[in-house]
Amino acid sequence: MRSILQVPGPVKAFFDQFPLQTYPAVSKKDEASLCEYNARSYAFREQKALQRSVNDIFKLGVYNVYEDPESGCVLATDPWCLYAQLSLCKKNGLKLARKKEAPSRQQQKQQQKQQPALLVVSRLAASDKSLPILIEGCSKRNVRSTTGINEILGSRLRDAEELMYVSLLDSVVYDCWTTQALCELSVARFLQLYDGTSTDFAALQGPLYQTIREDLLERNDFSLRHLEISRHVRYMHLYQSKNAHQLTSPLFDSCKAALDRFAELLGSRTLFSNDSEPSYLDLKLASYVLCFLSLDDQESSLARYLRHEGCTLTTHARAVIAHFE
Structure with missing residues (x-):
């Protein structure tokens, strides 16, 4: 009795005529x-x-x-x-x-x-x-x-005072940066900042844009500190909230006040550090200032403020970059 697993003779004879070939593994790098x-x-x-x-x-x-x-x-x-x-x-x-x-x-x-x-x-x-x-x-x-x-x-900061200033930057100034990225920038400009693999297909930009925005809300516990802004970003077509300017304006004012305070602390000095090499606090402050300055005045109200009224901070940031050129 023929088994159902047995290959019929004519079929087996046909395939036996083909030469066997072993192909090498495909390289993972090219x-x-x-x-x-x-x-x-x-x-x-x-x-x-x-x-x-x-x-x-x-x-x-x-x-x-x-x-x-x-x-x-x-x-x-x-x-x-x-x-x-x-x-x-x-x-x-x-x-x-x-x-x-x-x-x-x-x-x-x-x-x-x-x-x-x-x-x-x-x-x-x-x-x-x-x-x-x-x-x-x-x-x-x-x-x-x-x-x-x-x-x-954080462990490389020199003392508790530097830790306090860095914490201030990573809360007040960070929140202003995030709100401006989420609420003021165009879709294309936002993707230039937060997606190095941006696609030219317009149909894919919308979903990608919204996904990255939601990921950014969770970063640094931003959504916990600003529930109203998070709802506006996530459900802007469904959730009835204040407009974006009303939500972000208080954060802009707080950030401006914090940066003005840093400018006062710098005074006539180029760096916070007394040494010729910038400290980690210098690096942290310069990082925020340079990222704001990378935006156009039309894209960011804080970039406009820094270019017109933040000469001390701009000079400080340029001095930090010059040290590592």
């Missing part, structure tokens, strides 16, 4: 992926040529970058990412990255393996959808989250 990596990677410049082992290399993952028009350096578009970028330069004696020409394939491979770099990644690279992240090592890889990075940077 020229396209190497070029994509290189397009998203901006290597820090080192003051001295150092021979680093593979596990001494780190990559700082950020939302996106822009080229500073005055210094020509590549800076992260988000204040927390920029603070981490400047802090790595300070700790490791590095200089900020610059826009580069298209390198050869050999140079691309060398850059990928041997240089600390700023890397534009998706927010989905982080488990909590929050950037920056710090990717350390290669064979033994360790990924530090935004929370982990902030804890390390």
Whole structure:
């Protein structure tokens, strides 16, 4: 009796005539992926040529970058990412990255393996959808989250007074930055700041825009401090609330007062630190100021204020960048 699993003779004879071929495994890396990596990677410049082992290399993952028009350096578009970028330069004696020409394939491979770099990644690279992240090592890889990075940077502050000022920046000024990003920027401009893989398909921009906005609401517990603004952002077509200006105006006034206080503390000094090297407080303040200044006056009311009335803070931020050029 023929088994139902038995292959009929004519069929078996037909397929036996085909030669057997074993194909090699498909490589996970090719020229396209190497070029994509290189397009998203901006290597820090080192003051001295150092021979680093593979596990001494780190990559700082950020939302996106822009080229500073005055210094020509590549800076992260988000204040927390920029603070981490400047802090790595300070700790490791590095200089900020610059826009580069298209390198050869050999140079691309060398850059990928041997240089600390700023890397534009998706927010989905982080488990909590929050950037920056710090990717350390290669064979033994360790990924530090935004929370982990902030804890390390907080431990490097000199005293309780600096900690108080940094906490003020990460609450009052951070909240103003977030509200302006969420409520004042156009869809295209917002995606330039918080999505380095922006698509040209208009049908996909809307859902992506709203998803990233909701992720940003959860960052730094913003939604817990500003429930009304969070409802407005999430349900603006359904939730009947005050208009955006009424919601964000008090935050703008508080941020302006805080920045004015920092300008008074600086006085005639260029840096808070008495040393020639900027302190972590200098880096934190400059990160917020530079991110606001990266916006046009029409896009951000605080950017307009800093350009017209914040000369002390603008000069301070430029001095910080000049130290790492």
